Amino acid sequence: MSPNQRRPLVGGNWKMHLLRDDAQRFCGTLLAGGVLPADVVIFPSCTLLQTVADALSDSEVGCGGQDIHPEERGAHTGDVSGSQLVDAGCSWVLCGHSERRQDHGESDDLIRQKALSALRYGLTPLICVGETHSERQAGRTFETLERQLRAALTEGPATFTLAYEPIWAIGTGETATPEIAQEAHAFLRGLLAEMLGDIAADAKRILYGGSVNPQNAADLISKPDLDGFLVGGASLDPEKFLAIIRSCGSDS
Ligand code: PGA
DSSP states (O other): OOOSSSOOEEEEEOTTOOOHHHHHHHHHHHHTTOSOSSEEEEEOOGGGHHHHHHHTTTSSOEEEESOOOSSSSSSOTTOOOHHHHHHTTOSEEEESOHHHHHHSOOOHHHHHHHHHHHHHTTOEEEEEEOOOHHHHHTTOHHHHHHHHHHHHHTTOOSSOEEEEOOGGGTTTSOOOOHHHHHHHHHHHHHHHHHHHOHHHHHHOOEEEESSOOTTTHHHHHTSTTOOEEEESGGGGSHHHHHHHHHTTSTTO
């Protein structure tokens, strides 16, 4: 159970997985799960956005894109704009996921522009930050997090949600311990307090991502600065995803 006053948020990052039939079935199972103790948002591939948004349209569960181009339209083959995401039924978008930073060379500045673009279309950016294994080994975790956060927020979006995703924990099965995650979340909240003030920082949800599963979720969410999860692999199975969501509630 989350020990703070912020309502937990759980995102399912499907990455480049699932087909339309899988997505339909997933949404059916998720909605049959009844009242959930957290806000929930699904981030499917572009080809599945419409299917997922339609399936979830009568529910409280949100739908979001995995990426956004800073411009509204133009000659940008393979990209998707904020207006297209809204048109497909999205209300959220991931900005700066480490796989985009690594696979597509996204810079801190580009991520800020993407988050600003999201806001122009009324999408909430979920900004992802996190250190590599070698940065952690070298004692540079906080320096990396601070650089990424300041770059995203200086003259950046006023409305956003934050996810701490240590790269060494993503898809590896090596979850951060609750203590390691809490230390990073507390550091990020301290930075937010410096940049936005104590009240805004206290209200901000900071999600943890990196090999979250039904077995480790309850211990992680018991930490005071963890406000939910961004789930990759375990979000592909609706039963596992529901179990993670339920771990955020008082009856877990
Ligand atoms: P994982 O992915 O849960 O499979 O580690 C998390 C993420 O990349 O958002």
